[in-house]
Amino acid sequence: MIRAFAQRSLVTVIGNGELVKSNYNYKLIDVSHTVEHGMITYKGLPAPVITDHLTREESKNYYAAGTEFQIGRIEMVANTGTYLDSPFHRYPDGTDLAGLGLYSLANLDGMVVRRLGTERAIQVAAVAGLDLKARAVLFHTGWDVRWRTEGYSDGAHPFLTEGAAKYLADAGAALVGIDSYNIDATDDRSRPAHSILLSQGIPIIEHLCGLGELPDQGFKFFAVPVKVKDFGTFPVRAFGIVPNK
Numbered sequence: 479m480i481r482a483f484a485q486r487s488l489v490t491v492i493g494n495g496e497l498v499k500s501n502y503n504y505k506l507i508d509v510s511h512t513v514e515h516g517m518i519t520y521k522g523l524p525a526p527v528i529t530d531h532l533t534r535e536e537s538k539n540y541y542a543a544g545t546e547f548q549i550g551r552i553e554m555v556a557n558t559g560t561y562l563d564s565p566f567h568r569y570p571d572g573t574d575l576a577g578l579g580l581y582s583l584a585n586l587d588g589m590v591v592r593r594l595g596t597e598r599a600i601q602v603a604a605v606a607g608l609d610l611k612a613r614a615v616l617f618h619t620g621w622d623v624r625w626r627t628e629g630y631s632d633g634a635h636p637f638l639t640e641g642a643a644k645y646l647a648d649a650g651a652a653l654v655g656i657d658s659y660n661i662d663a664t665d666d667r668s669r670p671a672h673s674i675l676l677s678q679g680i681p682i683i684e685h686l687c688g689l690g691e692l693p694d695q696g697f698k699f700f701a702v703p704v705k706v707k708d709f710g711t712f713p714v715r716a717f718g719i720v721p722n723k
């Protein structure tokens with residue numbers, strides 16, 4: 479087991495980044511799924527295949543005694559884990575991942591809209607009257623508890639209606655996320671929420687998780703994909719920064 483200790487003032491970080499003792503005045507809340515070998519995100523799309531490009535054993539041929547590395551290889555479809563859709567996912571002339579501005583992905587004023595135990599179609603009423611301008615608007619449906627079960631992809635997941643997507647776009651939302659299987663109903667093959675939001679340059683995040691850990695407002699949200707050219711979708715490490723009271 480590898481343990482890396484970083485001493486910064488009163489802060490001790492162990493290996494996986496877990497805070498043991500801290501004088502930070504904020505919490506970092508991870509709202510993304512872990513990606514692993516063989517994990518299905520979306521029914522019908524293949525799971526990632528994670529292998530070694532260079533094993534630790536092989537690497538010993540190249541380095542000094544006692545020095546070794548591993549170079550991993552991952553083969554996956556873009557829609558793996560918690561991922562962000564750029565306009566290019568839907569539109570051939572839309573902004574691709576490399577073209578997305580950081581201001582549309584990072585340090586956004588976050589807002590969580592609670593949709594637990596309500597009807598699966600998220601209507602305008604869920605967001606009407608909220609101050610959505612330049613916000614990352616995250617829909618907390620609780621569907622993430624089904625992640626990696628049959629029930630996750632049973633077609634009955636919560637989704638955003640066309641009307642709600644239009645309202646969010648008109649109100650100037652910066653980014654829209656959901657902890658569900660798809661932001662659209664999968665039996666609507668015109669995918670209105672994707673079509674409307676991405677046509678307005680508003681990135682979408684799907685398969686979020688743990689949104690119950692975030693407050694309704696008063697946090698900053700980050701979900702930054704790798705900067706890949708001519709590519710529409712990529713996994714993100716999505717998280718919120720919540721100030722300590």
Ligand SMILES: [Zn+2]
Nearest residue numbers: 563672682684
């Ligand atoms: Zn999508």
